[in-house]
Amino acid sequence: MSNINNQKQIAISVQGATHYYKVYNEDGTVGKAIGIEGIDLDIYQGSFVALVGHNGCGKSTLAKHLNGILLPAMGKVEVFGLDTANKANIFEIRKQVGMVFQNPDNQMVASIVEEDVAFGPENLGIPQKEIVERVHKALEQVGMLEFAKRTPHKLSGGQKQRIAIAGALAIQPQVLVLDESTAMLDPQGRKEVLEVAHQLNKQGMTVVLITHFMEEVLDCDHVFVMSGGHIVDQGTPMQIFANSKLLDEVGLKAPRTVELAQKLKNAGFDVDDTTTDAKILGGAVCQNLQ
Amino acid sequence: MFRDVTFGQYYPKNSFVHNMDARIKLVLCLLFMVGIFFVQSYVGFALVTVFLMVVILASKVPLKSILKSVKGIVVLLILTAMLNIFFTKSGNVLVSWWIFTITDEGLIYASKMLLRLVYLVIGSSVLTLTTTPVDLTHAIERLLAPLKVIKFPVHDLALIMSLTLSFIPSLIDETDRIIRAQKARGADFDTGNLFQRAKAFVPILIPLLVGGFRRAEELANAMNSRCYEGATNRTQMRVMKLSWRDLVASLVCIIVFGGIIVVYAMKATWQPILPWMYF
Secondary structure (H helix, E strand, O other), rough: OOOOOOOOOOOEEEEEEEEEEEOOOOOOOOEEEEEEEEEEEEOOOOOOOEEEEEEOOOOHHHHOOOOOOOOOOOOEEEEEOOOOHHHHHHHHHHEEEEEOOOOHHHHHHOOOOOHHHHHHHHOOOOHHHHHHHHHHHHHHHOOOOOOOOOHHHHHHHHHHHHHHHHHHHHOOOOOEEOOOOOOOOHHHHHHHHHHHHHHHHHHOEEEEEEEHHHHHHOOEEEEEEEEEOOOOEOOHHHHHHHHHHHHHHHOOOOHHHHHHHHHHHHHOOOOOOOOOOOHHHHHHHHHHHH | OOOOOOOOOOOOOOOOOOOHHHHHHHHHHHHHHHHHHHHHHHHHHHHHHHHHHHHHHHHHHHHHHHHHHHOHHHHHHHHHHHHHHHHHHOOOEEEEOOOOOEEEHHHHHHHHHHHHHHHHHHHHHHHHOOOOOOHHHHHHHHHHHHHHHHHHOOHHHHHHHHHHHHHHHHHHHHHHHHHHHHHHHOOOOOOOHOOOOOOHOOHHHHHHHHHHHHHHHHHHHHHOOOOOOOEEEOOOOOOOOOOOOHHHHHHHHHHHHHHHHHHOOHHHHHHOOOOOOOO
Protein backbone atom coordinates (compact mmCIF):
# COMPACT_ATOMS: atom_id res chain seq x y z
CA MET A 1 0.00 0.00 0.00
CA SER A 2 1.74 3.13 -1.02
CA ASN A 3 1.27 6.78 -0.56
CA ILE A 4 -1.80 7.43 -2.63
CA ASN A 5 -3.18 10.04 -0.27
CA ASN A 6 -0.25 12.33 0.28
CA GLN A 7 0.82 12.40 -3.35
CA LYS A 8 -2.11 13.45 -5.43
CA GLN A 9 -0.47 14.11 -8.75
CA ILE A 10 -2.34 12.57 -11.64
CA ALA A 11 -0.27 10.33 -13.90
CA ILE A 12 -2.94 9.26 -16.35
CA SER A 13 -6.31 10.84 -16.77
CA VAL A 14 -9.03 9.24 -18.87
CA GLN A 15 -11.96 11.50 -19.64
CA GLY A 16 -15.05 10.03 -21.23
CA ALA A 17 -13.04 7.74 -23.42
CA THR A 18 -15.11 5.69 -25.84
CA HIS A 19 -13.87 3.15 -28.35
CA TYR A 20 -15.85 1.04 -30.78
CA TYR A 21 -14.71 -2.01 -32.68
CA LYS A 22 -15.81 -2.74 -36.20
CA VAL A 23 -17.90 -5.86 -36.48
CA TYR A 24 -18.24 -7.59 -39.84
CA ASN A 25 -21.68 -9.16 -39.91
CA GLU A 26 -22.46 -12.28 -41.88
CA ASP A 27 -24.67 -10.34 -44.29
CA GLY A 28 -21.69 -8.19 -45.27
CA THR A 29 -22.66 -5.07 -43.33
CA VAL A 30 -20.29 -3.43 -40.93
CA GLY A 31 -21.56 -2.73 -37.47
CA LYS A 32 -19.86 -1.62 -34.31
CA ALA A 33 -19.37 -3.17 -30.92
CA ILE A 34 -18.55 -1.30 -27.77
CA GLY A 35 -14.96 -1.67 -26.62
CA ILE A 36 -15.20 0.90 -23.89
CA GLU A 37 -17.78 3.64 -23.41
CA GLY A 38 -17.57 6.86 -21.45
CA ILE A 39 -14.71 5.78 -19.22
CA ASP A 40 -13.62 8.32 -16.62
CA LEU A 41 -10.73 7.57 -14.35
CA ASP A 42 -7.65 9.11 -12.84
CA ILE A 43 -4.53 7.18 -11.98
CA TYR A 44 -2.40 8.88 -9.36
CA GLN A 45 1.32 8.88 -9.42
CA GLY A 46 2.91 6.24 -7.20
CA SER A 47 -0.29 4.27 -6.77
CA PHE A 48 -0.95 0.60 -7.47
CA VAL A 49 -4.19 0.40 -9.39
CA ALA A 50 -6.05 -2.69 -10.53
CA LEU A 51 -8.50 -2.98 -13.41
CA VAL A 52 -10.60 -6.11 -13.09
CA GLY A 53 -13.33 -7.61 -15.15
CA HIS A 54 -14.51 -10.65 -16.97
CA ASN A 55 -13.36 -11.59 -20.48
CA GLY A 56 -14.51 -9.05 -23.03
CA CYS A 57 -15.33 -6.36 -20.47
CA GLY A 58 -13.06 -3.87 -22.22
CA LYS A 59 -10.19 -3.83 -19.75
CA SER A 60 -7.56 -4.62 -22.36
CA THR A 61 -9.08 -2.08 -24.74
CA LEU A 62 -8.78 0.50 -21.97
CA ALA A 63 -5.20 -0.57 -21.28
CA LYS A 64 -4.27 -0.01 -24.89
CA HIS A 65 -5.56 3.56 -24.59
CA LEU A 66 -3.12 4.31 -21.80
CA ASN A 67 -0.13 4.56 -24.12
CA GLY A 68 -1.85 5.48 -27.34
CA ILE A 69 -1.89 2.09 -29.08
CA LEU A 70 -5.61 2.74 -29.43
CA LEU A 71 -7.08 6.19 -29.59
CA PRO A 72 -10.49 7.07 -28.19
CA ALA A 73 -13.22 7.82 -30.72
CA MET A 74 -14.71 10.19 -28.19
CA GLY A 75 -13.31 11.70 -25.03
CA LYS A 76 -9.61 11.88 -24.36
CA VAL A 77 -6.70 10.28 -22.55
CA GLU A 78 -3.94 12.38 -21.03
CA VAL A 79 -0.62 11.06 -19.81
CA PHE A 80 1.14 13.61 -17.60
CA GLY A 81 -0.91 16.24 -19.37
CA LEU A 82 -0.04 15.00 -22.87
CA ASP A 83 -3.00 14.11 -25.07
CA THR A 84 -2.58 10.69 -26.71
CA ALA A 85 -4.56 11.86 -29.73
CA ASN A 86 -1.71 14.19 -30.68
CA LYS A 87 0.75 12.23 -32.79
CA ALA A 88 3.63 14.43 -31.70
CA ASN A 89 3.13 13.30 -28.10
CA ILE A 90 3.10 9.56 -28.72
CA PHE A 91 6.84 8.99 -28.42
CA GLU A 92 7.03 10.90 -25.14
CA ILE A 93 3.93 9.11 -23.82
CA ARG A 94 5.38 5.70 -24.57
CA LYS A 95 8.57 6.71 -22.79
CA GLN A 96 6.45 7.41 -19.71
CA VAL A 97 4.11 4.42 -19.88
CA GLY A 98 5.70 1.00 -20.18
CA MET A 99 3.41 -1.84 -21.12
CA VAL A 100 3.69 -5.59 -20.72
CA PHE A 101 1.25 -7.87 -22.51
CA GLN A 102 -0.32 -11.24 -21.97
CA ASN A 103 1.73 -13.64 -24.02
CA PRO A 104 5.42 -13.45 -23.14
CA ASP A 105 6.44 -15.25 -26.35
CA ASN A 106 4.78 -12.64 -28.54
CA GLN A 107 6.66 -9.66 -27.18
CA MET A 108 10.24 -10.91 -27.45
CA VAL A 109 12.08 -9.23 -30.28
CA ALA A 110 15.48 -10.85 -29.88
CA SER A 111 16.69 -14.34 -29.15
CA ILE A 112 19.05 -13.27 -26.39
CA VAL A 113 17.68 -11.87 -23.12
CA GLU A 114 19.89 -8.80 -22.84
CA GLU A 115 19.35 -7.86 -26.48
CA ASP A 116 15.62 -8.05 -25.99
CA VAL A 117 15.80 -5.76 -22.96
CA ALA A 118 18.02 -3.39 -24.94
CA PHE A 119 15.41 -3.00 -27.67
CA GLY A 120 13.62 -0.09 -25.95
CA PRO A 121 16.70 2.00 -25.10
CA GLU A 122 18.05 1.33 -28.61
CA ASN A 123 14.86 2.82 -30.02
CA LEU A 124 15.35 5.89 -27.86
CA GLY A 125 18.76 6.43 -29.41
CA ILE A 126 20.61 6.23 -26.12
CA PRO A 127 24.43 5.96 -26.27
CA GLN A 128 25.77 2.41 -26.20
CA LYS A 129 27.39 2.64 -22.74
CA GLU A 130 24.21 3.86 -21.12
CA ILE A 131 22.18 1.10 -22.79
CA VAL A 132 24.43 -1.47 -21.16
CA GLU A 133 23.89 0.22 -17.77
CA ARG A 134 20.14 0.40 -18.23
CA VAL A 135 19.88 -3.23 -19.31
CA HIS A 136 21.95 -4.28 -16.32
CA LYS A 137 19.81 -2.27 -13.93
CA ALA A 138 16.50 -3.41 -15.44
CA LEU A 139 17.48 -7.07 -15.28
CA GLU A 140 18.64 -6.57 -11.73
CA GLN A 141 15.31 -5.01 -10.75
CA VAL A 142 13.40 -8.07 -11.94
CA GLY A 143 15.98 -10.51 -10.57
CA MET A 144 16.96 -11.91 -13.96
CA LEU A 145 20.53 -10.65 -14.20
CA GLU A 146 22.06 -14.13 -14.29
CA PHE A 147 20.02 -14.93 -17.40
CA ALA A 148 21.33 -11.98 -19.44
CA LYS A 149 23.10 -14.10 -22.05
CA ARG A 150 20.52 -16.87 -22.25
CA THR A 151 17.80 -17.40 -24.80
CA PRO A 152 14.31 -16.48 -23.53
CA HIS A 153 12.79 -19.52 -25.21
CA LYS A 154 14.24 -21.89 -22.62
CA LEU A 155 12.90 -19.96 -19.60
CA SER A 156 9.66 -20.40 -17.66
CA GLY A 157 6.61 -18.22 -18.31
CA GLY A 158 7.19 -16.19 -15.15
CA GLN A 159 10.81 -15.60 -16.05
CA LYS A 160 9.92 -14.57 -19.60
CA GLN A 161 7.34 -12.14 -18.28
CA ARG A 162 9.91 -10.67 -15.88
CA ILE A 163 12.18 -10.13 -18.87
CA ALA A 164 9.33 -8.39 -20.66
CA ILE A 165 8.97 -6.15 -17.58
CA ALA A 166 12.72 -5.48 -17.69
CA GLY A 167 12.27 -4.54 -21.35
CA ALA A 168 9.73 -1.92 -20.30
CA LEU A 169 11.82 -0.75 -17.33
CA ALA A 170 14.88 -0.15 -19.51
CA ILE A 171 12.95 2.73 -21.08
CA GLN A 172 12.65 4.15 -17.53
CA PRO A 173 8.92 4.86 -17.53
CA GLN A 174 6.91 6.44 -14.71
CA VAL A 175 3.97 4.09 -15.18
CA LEU A 176 4.00 0.34 -15.75
CA VAL A 177 0.87 -1.20 -17.26
CA LEU A 178 0.56 -4.98 -16.91
CA ASP A 179 -2.08 -5.92 -19.47
CA GLU A 180 -3.15 -9.38 -18.26
CA SER A 181 0.51 -10.19 -17.91
CA THR A 182 -0.26 -12.94 -15.42
CA ALA A 183 -3.13 -14.56 -17.33
CA MET A 184 -1.04 -17.22 -19.06
CA LEU A 185 1.23 -18.02 -16.14
CA ASP A 186 1.16 -20.80 -13.57
CA PRO A 187 0.67 -19.81 -9.89
CA GLN A 188 4.42 -19.65 -9.33
CA GLY A 189 4.93 -17.40 -12.35
CA ARG A 190 2.06 -15.15 -11.28
CA LYS A 191 3.59 -14.80 -7.85
CA GLU A 192 6.96 -13.85 -9.35
CA VAL A 193 5.47 -11.18 -11.60
CA LEU A 194 3.31 -9.70 -8.82
CA GLU A 195 6.24 -9.57 -6.43
CA VAL A 196 8.24 -7.65 -9.00
CA ALA A 197 5.32 -5.29 -9.60
CA HIS A 198 4.91 -4.54 -5.89
CA GLN A 199 8.64 -4.13 -5.47
CA LEU A 200 8.68 -1.55 -8.26
CA ASN A 201 5.68 0.22 -6.77
CA LYS A 202 7.54 0.57 -3.47
CA GLN A 203 10.35 2.27 -5.38
CA GLY A 204 7.86 4.83 -6.68
CA MET A 205 6.59 3.28 -9.90
CA THR A 206 2.93 3.76 -10.71
CA VAL A 207 1.53 0.32 -11.53
CA VAL A 208 -1.67 -0.46 -13.41
CA LEU A 209 -2.53 -4.12 -13.09
CA ILE A 210 -5.11 -5.55 -15.45
CA THR A 211 -6.34 -8.96 -14.44
CA HIS A 212 -9.26 -11.25 -13.85
CA PHE A 213 -7.68 -12.98 -10.85
CA MET A 214 -9.24 -11.36 -7.82
CA GLU A 215 -6.47 -12.63 -5.50
CA GLU A 216 -4.11 -10.33 -7.33
CA VAL A 217 -5.97 -7.14 -6.42
CA LEU A 218 -5.71 -7.75 -2.66
CA ASP A 219 -2.72 -5.49 -2.15
CA CYS A 220 -3.77 -2.76 -4.54
CA ASP A 221 -4.55 0.81 -3.55
CA HIS A 222 -7.54 1.21 -5.78
CA VAL A 223 -9.63 -1.15 -7.87
CA PHE A 224 -11.78 -0.42 -10.91
CA VAL A 225 -14.34 -3.09 -11.82
CA MET A 226 -15.30 -3.16 -15.48
CA SER A 227 -18.19 -4.75 -17.28
CA GLY A 228 -19.56 -4.26 -20.77
CA GLY A 229 -17.11 -1.47 -21.51
CA HIS A 230 -18.07 0.57 -18.44
CA ILE A 231 -16.61 1.05 -15.01
CA VAL A 232 -19.28 -0.37 -12.73
CA ASP A 233 -17.57 -0.03 -9.38
CA GLN A 234 -14.43 1.33 -7.82
CA GLY A 235 -12.82 1.60 -4.41
CA THR A 236 -10.37 -0.15 -2.17
CA PRO A 237 -10.15 -3.93 -2.59
CA MET A 238 -12.20 -4.48 0.60
CA GLN A 239 -14.94 -2.13 -0.54
CA ILE A 240 -15.10 -4.04 -3.81
CA PHE A 241 -15.15 -7.45 -2.16
CA ALA A 242 -17.91 -6.37 0.20
CA ASN A 243 -20.25 -5.79 -2.71
CA SER A 244 -20.63 -9.46 -3.57
CA LYS A 245 -23.91 -8.92 -5.38
CA LEU A 246 -22.29 -6.67 -7.96
CA LEU A 247 -19.29 -8.94 -8.30
CA ASP A 248 -21.68 -11.79 -8.99
CA GLU A 249 -23.42 -9.77 -11.68
CA VAL A 250 -20.20 -9.07 -13.55
CA GLY A 251 -18.99 -12.65 -13.27
CA LEU A 252 -16.29 -12.12 -10.67
CA LYS A 253 -15.71 -13.57 -7.24
CA ALA A 254 -14.00 -12.24 -4.14
CA PRO A 255 -10.82 -14.13 -3.20
CA ARG A 256 -11.43 -17.34 -1.27
CA THR A 257 -10.10 -15.98 2.02
CA VAL A 258 -12.40 -12.99 1.85
CA GLU A 259 -15.34 -15.13 0.86
CA LEU A 260 -14.65 -17.52 3.70
CA ALA A 261 -14.36 -14.68 6.20
CA GLN A 262 -17.68 -13.26 5.04
CA LYS A 263 -19.36 -16.67 5.37
CA LEU A 264 -17.89 -17.18 8.85
CA LYS A 265 -19.17 -13.77 9.90
CA ASN A 266 -22.61 -14.58 8.57
CA ALA A 267 -22.50 -17.83 10.52
CA GLY A 268 -21.98 -15.89 13.71
CA PHE A 269 -18.21 -16.02 14.12
CA ASP A 270 -16.54 -12.89 15.36
CA VAL A 271 -13.99 -12.46 12.58
CA ASP A 272 -12.72 -9.48 10.69
CA ASP A 273 -14.11 -9.97 7.21
CA THR A 274 -11.68 -7.49 5.72
CA THR A 275 -8.63 -9.61 6.38
CA THR A 276 -7.04 -11.50 3.55
CA ASP A 277 -4.47 -13.34 5.58
CA ALA A 278 -5.39 -16.99 6.02
CA LYS A 279 -3.40 -17.20 9.26
CA ILE A 280 -5.19 -14.27 10.93
CA LEU A 281 -8.46 -15.78 9.85
CA GLY A 282 -7.51 -19.18 11.26
CA GLY A 283 -6.41 -17.57 14.52
CA ALA A 284 -9.71 -15.73 14.81
CA VAL A 285 -11.65 -18.93 14.24
CA CYS A 286 -9.61 -20.74 16.91
CA GLN A 287 -10.25 -17.93 19.41
CA ASN A 288 -13.95 -18.10 18.64
CA LEU A 289 -14.01 -21.82 19.23
CA GLN A 290 -12.25 -21.66 22.59
CA MET B 1 7.52 -34.35 -33.81
CA PHE B 2 9.61 -31.22 -34.37
CA ARG B 3 11.44 -31.46 -31.07
CA ASP B 4 14.73 -32.55 -32.54
CA VAL B 5 14.82 -29.98 -35.30
CA THR B 6 17.71 -27.66 -34.61
CA PHE B 7 17.79 -24.41 -36.46
CA GLY B 8 21.20 -23.13 -37.19
CA GLN B 9 23.92 -25.53 -36.22
CA TYR B 10 26.04 -23.53 -33.86
CA TYR B 11 28.63 -25.66 -32.09
CA PRO B 12 29.54 -23.88 -28.84
CA LYS B 13 33.29 -23.85 -28.18
CA ASN B 14 35.89 -21.34 -27.18
CA SER B 15 38.27 -21.29 -30.10
CA PHE B 16 40.25 -19.01 -32.36
CA VAL B 17 37.57 -19.14 -35.05
CA HIS B 18 34.67 -18.80 -32.58
CA ASN B 19 36.21 -15.67 -31.14
CA MET B 20 36.70 -14.00 -34.48
CA ASP B 21 34.51 -11.08 -35.47
CA ALA B 22 31.42 -12.37 -37.31
CA ARG B 23 31.81 -9.70 -40.01
CA ILE B 24 35.34 -10.83 -40.83
CA LYS B 25 34.27 -14.46 -40.80
CA LEU B 26 31.45 -13.71 -43.21
CA VAL B 27 33.67 -11.74 -45.59
CA LEU B 28 36.42 -14.35 -45.50
CA CYS B 29 33.88 -17.09 -46.10
CA LEU B 30 32.68 -15.23 -49.21
CA LEU B 31 36.30 -14.79 -50.32
CA PHE B 32 36.82 -18.53 -49.86
CA MET B 33 33.69 -19.36 -51.87
CA VAL B 34 34.81 -17.20 -54.77
CA GLY B 35 38.45 -18.26 -54.50
CA ILE B 36 37.66 -21.96 -54.68
CA PHE B 37 36.42 -21.49 -58.25
CA PHE B 38 39.79 -20.13 -59.31
CA VAL B 39 41.56 -23.27 -58.18
CA GLN B 40 42.64 -25.08 -61.32
CA SER B 41 45.04 -27.79 -60.34
CA TYR B 42 45.45 -30.61 -57.87
CA VAL B 43 48.36 -28.67 -56.43
CA GLY B 44 45.91 -25.87 -55.73
CA PHE B 45 43.42 -28.25 -54.14
CA ALA B 46 46.17 -29.66 -51.94
CA LEU B 47 46.86 -26.12 -50.73
CA VAL B 48 43.16 -25.50 -50.05
CA THR B 49 42.93 -28.83 -48.22
CA VAL B 50 45.77 -27.83 -45.91
CA PHE B 51 44.13 -24.44 -45.43
CA LEU B 52 40.78 -26.01 -44.52
CA MET B 53 42.43 -28.46 -42.14
CA VAL B 54 44.16 -25.62 -40.33
CA VAL B 55 40.85 -23.72 -40.10
CA ILE B 56 39.00 -26.77 -38.76
CA LEU B 57 41.73 -27.44 -36.20
CA ALA B 58 41.61 -23.79 -35.13
CA SER B 59 37.82 -23.99 -34.76
CA LYS B 60 37.95 -27.04 -32.46
CA VAL B 61 34.79 -28.34 -34.13
CA PRO B 62 34.95 -32.13 -34.55
CA LEU B 63 35.38 -33.23 -38.15
CA LYS B 64 32.27 -35.38 -37.80
CA SER B 65 29.97 -32.37 -37.35
CA ILE B 66 31.51 -30.69 -40.36
CA LEU B 67 31.21 -33.74 -42.59
CA LYS B 68 27.56 -34.03 -41.58
CA SER B 69 26.82 -31.04 -43.78
CA VAL B 70 28.50 -32.76 -46.73
CA LYS B 71 26.17 -35.72 -46.25
CA GLY B 72 23.27 -33.40 -46.97
CA ILE B 73 24.39 -32.74 -50.54
CA VAL B 74 25.44 -36.28 -51.53
CA VAL B 75 22.68 -36.53 -54.14
CA LEU B 76 23.73 -33.23 -55.65
CA LEU B 77 27.36 -34.40 -55.72
CA ILE B 78 26.53 -37.65 -57.52
CA LEU B 79 24.37 -35.84 -60.04
CA THR B 80 27.07 -33.23 -60.76
CA ALA B 81 29.72 -35.90 -61.12
CA MET B 82 27.63 -37.93 -63.58
CA LEU B 83 26.78 -34.89 -65.68
CA ASN B 84 30.42 -33.87 -65.83
CA ILE B 85 31.64 -37.37 -66.65
CA PHE B 86 29.12 -38.12 -69.40
CA PHE B 87 28.93 -34.73 -71.04
CA THR B 88 32.64 -34.02 -71.38
CA LYS B 89 33.46 -35.20 -74.88
CA SER B 90 37.04 -33.97 -75.21
CA GLY B 91 40.12 -35.93 -74.24
CA ASN B 92 41.07 -39.58 -74.72
CA VAL B 93 38.14 -41.97 -74.66
CA LEU B 94 38.50 -44.54 -71.90
CA VAL B 95 35.18 -46.36 -72.09
CA SER B 96 32.47 -46.12 -74.71
CA TRP B 97 29.13 -47.86 -74.43
CA TRP B 98 25.89 -47.03 -76.29
CA ILE B 99 25.51 -43.24 -76.04
CA PHE B 100 27.85 -42.95 -73.06
CA THR B 101 31.50 -42.13 -73.41
CA ILE B 102 33.89 -41.57 -70.57
CA THR B 103 37.03 -39.57 -71.29
CA ASP B 104 40.05 -38.93 -69.10
CA GLU B 105 39.40 -35.19 -69.22
CA GLY B 106 35.82 -35.78 -68.12
CA LEU B 107 37.01 -37.71 -65.08
CA ILE B 108 39.53 -35.03 -64.13
CA TYR B 109 36.97 -32.27 -64.61
CA ALA B 110 34.34 -34.13 -62.56
CA SER B 111 36.72 -34.84 -59.70
CA LYS B 112 37.75 -31.19 -59.51
CA MET B 113 34.13 -30.07 -59.55
CA LEU B 114 33.34 -32.51 -56.74
CA LEU B 115 36.22 -31.19 -54.65
CA ARG B 116 35.02 -27.64 -55.23
CA LEU B 117 31.49 -28.39 -54.08
CA VAL B 118 32.61 -30.38 -51.04
CA TYR B 119 35.03 -27.64 -49.98
CA LEU B 120 32.37 -25.01 -50.58
CA VAL B 121 30.01 -26.74 -48.16
CA ILE B 122 32.76 -27.39 -45.61
CA GLY B 123 33.85 -23.76 -45.73
CA SER B 124 30.36 -22.39 -45.20
CA SER B 125 29.55 -24.88 -42.47
CA VAL B 126 32.64 -23.79 -40.56
CA LEU B 127 31.08 -20.32 -40.59
CA THR B 128 27.66 -21.47 -39.33
CA LEU B 129 29.15 -23.91 -36.81
CA THR B 130 31.28 -21.23 -35.19
CA THR B 131 28.92 -18.25 -35.38
CA THR B 132 25.55 -17.89 -33.66
CA PRO B 133 22.64 -16.87 -35.91
CA VAL B 134 22.33 -13.70 -33.83
CA ASP B 135 25.94 -12.76 -34.52
CA LEU B 136 25.47 -13.51 -38.20
CA THR B 137 22.44 -11.23 -38.31
CA HIS B 138 24.41 -8.44 -36.67
CA ALA B 139 27.29 -9.02 -39.07
CA ILE B 140 25.00 -8.81 -42.09
CA GLU B 141 23.43 -5.62 -40.77
CA ARG B 142 26.83 -3.96 -40.25
CA LEU B 143 28.23 -5.16 -43.56
CA LEU B 144 25.23 -3.94 -45.51
CA ALA B 145 25.21 -0.60 -43.68
CA PRO B 146 26.80 1.30 -46.59
CA LEU B 147 23.75 0.39 -48.70
CA LYS B 148 21.71 2.79 -46.55
CA VAL B 149 23.06 5.48 -48.85
CA ILE B 150 20.98 4.13 -51.71
CA LYS B 151 17.93 3.84 -49.38
CA PHE B 152 18.25 0.05 -49.05
CA PRO B 153 16.29 -0.92 -45.88
CA VAL B 154 19.22 -2.52 -44.06
CA HIS B 155 17.78 -2.08 -40.59
CA ASP B 156 14.39 -3.51 -41.57
CA LEU B 157 16.05 -6.50 -43.17
CA ALA B 158 18.13 -7.18 -40.06
CA LEU B 159 15.10 -6.74 -37.82
CA ILE B 160 13.10 -9.22 -39.90
CA MET B 161 15.93 -11.74 -39.66
CA SER B 162 16.27 -11.22 -35.92
CA LEU B 163 12.50 -11.52 -35.34
CA THR B 164 12.38 -14.65 -37.45
CA LEU B 165 15.13 -16.20 -35.39
CA SER B 166 13.44 -15.40 -32.11
CA PHE B 167 10.07 -16.70 -33.32
CA ILE B 168 11.22 -20.03 -34.72
CA PRO B 169 11.25 -21.83 -31.35
CA SER B 170 7.78 -20.66 -30.36
CA LEU B 171 6.41 -21.47 -33.81
CA ILE B 172 7.83 -24.97 -33.52
CA ASP B 173 6.18 -25.32 -30.12
CA GLU B 174 2.89 -24.12 -31.52
CA THR B 175 3.04 -26.49 -34.49
CA ASP B 176 3.72 -29.30 -32.07
CA ARG B 177 0.71 -28.31 -29.98
CA ILE B 178 -1.60 -28.07 -32.97
CA ILE B 179 -0.49 -31.47 -34.27
CA ARG B 180 -1.20 -33.05 -30.92
CA ALA B 181 -4.57 -31.32 -30.69
CA GLN B 182 -5.55 -32.52 -34.17
CA LYS B 183 -4.30 -36.03 -33.43
CA ALA B 184 -6.41 -36.07 -30.29
CA ARG B 185 -9.41 -35.39 -32.51
CA GLY B 186 -8.54 -38.32 -34.71
CA ALA B 187 -6.48 -36.66 -37.44
CA ASP B 188 -4.24 -39.13 -39.24
CA PHE B 189 -0.86 -37.89 -40.46
CA ASP B 190 0.99 -41.16 -40.86
CA THR B 191 -0.95 -43.27 -43.35
CA GLY B 192 -2.09 -42.89 -46.94
CA ASN B 193 -0.21 -41.86 -50.04
CA LEU B 194 1.83 -38.71 -50.39
CA PHE B 195 -1.13 -36.67 -51.57
CA GLN B 196 -3.34 -37.75 -48.68
CA ARG B 197 -0.61 -37.00 -46.19
CA ALA B 198 -0.01 -33.57 -47.66
CA LYS B 199 -3.73 -32.90 -47.42
CA ALA B 200 -3.73 -34.00 -43.79
CA PHE B 201 -1.44 -31.07 -43.04
CA VAL B 202 -4.02 -28.46 -44.03
CA PRO B 203 -5.68 -28.57 -40.58
CA ILE B 204 -2.28 -27.79 -39.11
CA LEU B 205 -1.37 -24.99 -41.47
CA ILE B 206 -4.61 -23.04 -41.07
CA PRO B 207 -4.46 -22.60 -37.27
CA LEU B 208 -0.75 -21.94 -37.57
CA LEU B 209 -1.36 -19.18 -40.11
CA VAL B 210 -4.20 -17.62 -38.12
CA GLY B 211 -2.05 -17.78 -34.99
CA GLY B 212 0.75 -16.16 -36.92
CA PHE B 213 -1.34 -13.10 -37.72
CA ARG B 214 -2.46 -12.79 -34.10
CA ARG B 215 1.16 -13.03 -33.00
CA ALA B 216 2.21 -10.42 -35.51
CA GLU B 217 -0.33 -7.96 -34.16
CA GLU B 218 0.64 -8.56 -30.55
CA LEU B 219 4.29 -8.20 -31.46
CA ALA B 220 3.60 -4.95 -33.30
CA ASN B 221 1.82 -3.58 -30.22
CA ALA B 222 4.67 -4.69 -27.98
CA MET B 223 7.24 -3.07 -30.26
CA ASN B 224 5.25 0.15 -30.49
CA SER B 225 4.94 0.22 -26.72
CA ARG B 226 8.70 0.08 -26.52
CA CYS B 227 9.06 3.25 -28.58
CA TYR B 228 9.89 1.53 -31.87
CA GLU B 229 9.84 4.03 -34.72
CA GLY B 230 11.85 2.30 -37.40
CA ALA B 231 15.50 2.90 -38.10
CA THR B 232 15.49 6.62 -37.28
CA ASN B 233 17.82 7.64 -34.45
CA ARG B 234 18.34 4.10 -33.32
CA THR B 235 21.47 3.11 -31.47
CA GLN B 236 22.79 -0.36 -30.77
CA MET B 237 23.93 -2.03 -27.61
CA ARG B 238 26.21 -4.53 -29.25
CA VAL B 239 29.69 -3.38 -30.16
CA MET B 240 31.65 -5.38 -32.67
CA LYS B 241 35.35 -5.12 -32.13
CA LEU B 242 38.15 -6.38 -34.32
CA SER B 243 40.98 -8.25 -32.63
CA TRP B 244 44.40 -9.61 -33.57
CA ARG B 245 42.66 -12.85 -34.56
CA ASP B 246 40.78 -11.11 -37.34
CA LEU B 247 43.97 -9.54 -38.62
CA VAL B 248 45.86 -12.86 -38.64
CA ALA B 249 42.99 -14.73 -40.28
CA SER B 250 42.50 -12.04 -42.90
CA LEU B 251 46.18 -12.01 -43.78
CA VAL B 252 46.32 -15.79 -44.14
CA CYS B 253 43.20 -15.85 -46.31
CA ILE B 254 44.38 -12.99 -48.50
CA ILE B 255 47.77 -14.64 -49.06
CA VAL B 256 46.24 -18.05 -49.87
CA PHE B 257 43.46 -16.85 -52.15
CA GLY B 258 45.40 -13.93 -53.56
CA GLY B 259 48.04 -16.47 -54.58
CA ILE B 260 45.44 -18.73 -56.14
CA ILE B 261 44.01 -15.89 -58.19
CA VAL B 262 47.48 -14.73 -59.30
CA VAL B 263 48.32 -18.28 -60.42
CA TYR B 264 45.03 -18.38 -62.34
CA ALA B 265 45.63 -15.01 -63.99
CA MET B 266 49.21 -15.84 -65.02
CA LYS B 267 48.29 -19.17 -66.60
CA ALA B 268 49.39 -18.16 -70.11
CA THR B 269 52.92 -17.17 -69.10
CA TRP B 270 53.54 -19.58 -66.21
CA GLN B 271 52.17 -22.82 -67.64
CA PRO B 272 55.11 -23.45 -70.02
CA ILE B 273 57.73 -22.92 -67.32
CA LEU B 274 55.86 -24.28 -64.27
CA PRO B 275 53.58 -27.00 -65.67
CA TRP B 276 53.11 -28.71 -62.26
CA MET B 277 51.23 -25.68 -61.03
CA TYR B 278 48.50 -26.34 -63.54
CA PHE B 279 48.22 -30.10 -63.26
